[in-house]
Amino acid sequence: MRAGGLRELKKNQTRQLIADTANALFRARGFDEVTVDEIAAAAQVSKKTVFNHFPTKEDLVFYRAEDREAMSLAAVTDRPAGFSILDSFRAMCLAQTRFIPGMRRDLDHPRSFFDLVSGNPSLERKMHEVNERIVRVLADALAAEAGAEPGDPLPHVVASTLVSAQRALYRRLRQRVREGGPDEEIGRAHRADVERVFDLLGTGLGGYPPV
Amino acid sequence: MRAGGLRELKKNQTRQLIADTANALFRARGFDEVTVDEIAAAAQVSKKTVFNHFPTKEDLVFYRAEDREAMSLAAVTDRPAGFSILDSFRAMCLAQTRFIPGMRRDLDHPRSFFDLVSGNPSLERKMHEVNERIVRVLADALAAEAGAEPGDPLPHVVASTLVSAQRALYRRLRQRVREGGPDEEIGRAHRADVERVFDLLGTGLGGYPPV
DNA sequence: CCATAACTTACACTTGGTGTAACAGTACAC
DNA sequence: GTGTACTGTTACACCAAGTGTAAGTTATGG
Numbered sequence: 001m002r003a004g005g006l007r008e009l010k011k012n013q014t015r016q017l018i019a020d021t022a023n024a025l026f027r028a029r030g031f032d033e034v035t036v037d038e039i040a041a042a043a044q045v046s047k048k049t050v051f052n053h054f055p056t057k058e059d060l061v062f063y064r065a066e067d068r069e070a071m072s073l074a075a076v077t078d079r080p081a082g083f084s085i086l087d088s089f090r091a092m093c094l095a096q097t098r099f100i101p102g103m104r105r106d107l108d109h110p111r112s113f114f115d116l117v118s119g120n121p122s123l124e125r126k127m128h129e130v131n132e133r134i135v136r137v138l139a140d141a142l143a144a145e146a147g148a149e150p151g152d153p154l155p156h157v158v159a160s161t162l163v164s165a166q167r168a169l170y171r172r173l174r175q176r177v178r179e180g181g182p183d184e185e186i187g188r189a190h191r192a193d194v195e196r197v198f199d200l201l202g203t204g205l206g207g208y209p210p211v
Numbered sequence: 212m213r214a215g216g217l218r219e220l221k222k223n224q225t226r227q228l229i230a231d232t233a234n235a236l237f238r239a240r241g242f243d244e245v246t247v248d249e250i251a252a253a254a255q256v257s258k259k260t261v262f263n264h265f266p267t268k269e270d271l272v273f274y275r276a277e278d279r280e281a282m283s284l285a286a287v288t289d290r291p292a293g294f295s296i297l298d299s300f301r302a303m304c305l306a307q308t309r310f311i312p313g314m315r316r317d318l319d320h321p322r323s324f325f326d327l328v329s330g331n332p333s334l335e336r337k338m339h340e341v342n343e344r345i346v347r348v349l350a351d352a353l354a355a356e357a358g359a360e361p362g363d364p365l366p367h368v369v370a371s372t373l374v375s376a377q378r379a380l381y382r383r384l385r386q387r388v389r390e391g392g393p394d395e396e397i398g399r400a401h402r403a404d405v406e407r408v409f410d411l412l413g414t415g416l417g418g419y420p421p422v
Numbered sequence: 423c424c425a426t427a428a429c430t431t432a433c434a435c436t437t438g439g440t441g442t443a444a445c446a447g448t449a450c451a452c
Numbered sequence: 453g454t455g456t457a458c459t460g461t462t463a464c465a466c467c468a469a470g471t472g473t474a475a476g477t478t479a480t481g482g
Contacts, residue, residue, distance in 0.1 A: 007448050007459070014460085035437065046462050051439065086417050128339040135375075146420030151386050153379035157372065157408055158419050160379075164346075164371035168364035175362050197368055204415040206297050208369050209357030218428065218479050225429090246468060257431050262470060424482090431476070438469085445462070452454085 015053045022060040058126040065130040076141045089162045090198040097187045103177045226264045233271040269337040276341040287352045300373045301409040308398045314388045
């Protein structure tokens with residue numbers, strides 16, 4: 001069970017090969033139009049091996065979801081002293097502009113990752129599940145930091161709000177990228193979005209919608 | 212296609228019969244331990260008819276989700292003049308105490324509705340889906356009322372926060388009911404919970420967690 | 423009473439996902 | 453090196469959810 005063993009290496013290679021093969025096929029033809037049998041055949045692997053690595057077909061698309069989870073969690077646990085959680089999330093959302101090049105690349109595909117997921121019920125469900133997982137992990141971290149009573153609803157509400165803000169801003173940013181324009185301008189608009197959202201979260205929702 | 216026609220009546224009866232039969236079986240033995248074939252047989256109906264009425268097996272459990280959706284939406288659209296949306300949701304959450312008797316009845320079952328859903332991945336996914344639907348509907352209503360630009364992330368963030376508050380408080384209330392105690396005491400504790408959550412939402416998240 | 427539309431059914435089929443037991447290559451101790 | 457235990461892969465048989473189709477049945481409206 002050594003981490004750097006040959007066995008471990010081959011296993012990871014197989015996993016990566018399966019995921020890459022699957023996603024290439026999904027992009028080419030759509031999620032529902034590709035069967036797991038096809039994926040297995042294309043990756044020269046048995047169907048059982050696919051399911052040994054990925055519990056469901058949907059996981060082939062979202063297999064890197066742990067990264068996002070870790071990022072959100074780090075915003076709470078690894079923030080510099082004197083930074084509130086809200087500050088930390090605001091900073092994280094401002095930094096989303098670094099995704100712009102990746103978004104541009106994705107949008108170049110005839111079927112972008114976004115198009116793949118949106119409009120497919122089972123993939124959308126899976127996405128919500130991933131999201132909910134992040135909220136829960138974040139809520140636990142918040143509860144631990146705040147020393148909240150078990151069952152306290154507050155940490156979960158805060159976590160849900162922050163994650164939803166992060167996602168909404170990400171979606172908005174992608175939309176802006178899709179609409180076109182120079183990076184700099186998109187960045188400016190995005191920063192304004194971030195400030196609007198976090199101003200509201202910072203001062204309270206009581207005044208929404210404004211008259 | 213008359214609303215009060217005999218055909219319509221029988222259809223609704225069949226639908227109700229299938230749902231009731233299914234849920235009785237689910238409660239008795241668990242969601243995964245009952246097949247759709249069994250449900251169809253028990254309801255004396257073909258499997259195809261089950262799927263004609265309910266697109267997926269999970270819908271047999273959540274077939275009344277539209278009620279919740281309508282309730283959340285009404286909190287925005289039907290609120291009295293001078294009530295902010297936050298006020299309206301606070302009132303709605305305070306009124307959750309009326310669910311206490313129903314919760315007690317549910318908890319009497321050897322397998323409560325809650326137990327049925329929690330711990331079952333596909334039912335939890337479905338629940339998140341229902342939830343996300345509510346958030347989206349609410350966000351649209353908020354955006355319409357605020358006259359928000361298309362793509363504006365704010366309405367979605369607000370909607371997500373309100374719905375998550377509502378759900379978290381509902382969960383907390385059920386937990387209190389499960390822990391036992393007189394209704395009056397539970398109601399008092401719940402009202403305190405509601406005030407804590409909505410105070411935070413009203414004044415901003417910046418101070419969370421408190422030092 | 424008849425024609426049509428709407429609901430149900432039987433049936434065959436696809437596909438995601440599991441269980442099992444055998445097989446193959448790696449790790450490791452000696 | 454050699455034997456052995458371990459671990460990932462495979463073939464295969466199987467289950468259950470969900471779909472498509474064509475035919476049967478019953479209400480509806482003229």
